[in-house]
Amino acid sequence: MTQTWPEPGRGKVFPLVFPWVRHLRDEEAQEFAAELVAALLDAAELELDADSNAQEVITEWQADIREERWSASSFTMRVGGC
Secondary structure, eight states: OOOOOOOOSSTTTHHHHOGGGGGSOHHHHHHHHHHHHHHHHHHHHHTOOHHHHHHHHHHHHHHHHHHHHHHHHHHHHHHHTO
């Protein structure tokens, strides 16, 4: 029997566990959730360190958000003259 998974997204748990998800658009939040689930499933299937796999995905997404926010605030400061 094939396991079916609900479509990942923000839901109720994600913002509690990952508060920074609120800075993502809906499509991005779903992409992050899908990547995280895939990393955990890969780790389980290949008997890898699930924490390490998950942490890599989380760290990459957090870095992307920081970079985007910094770029946006830097742009606003240059344009707004602040």
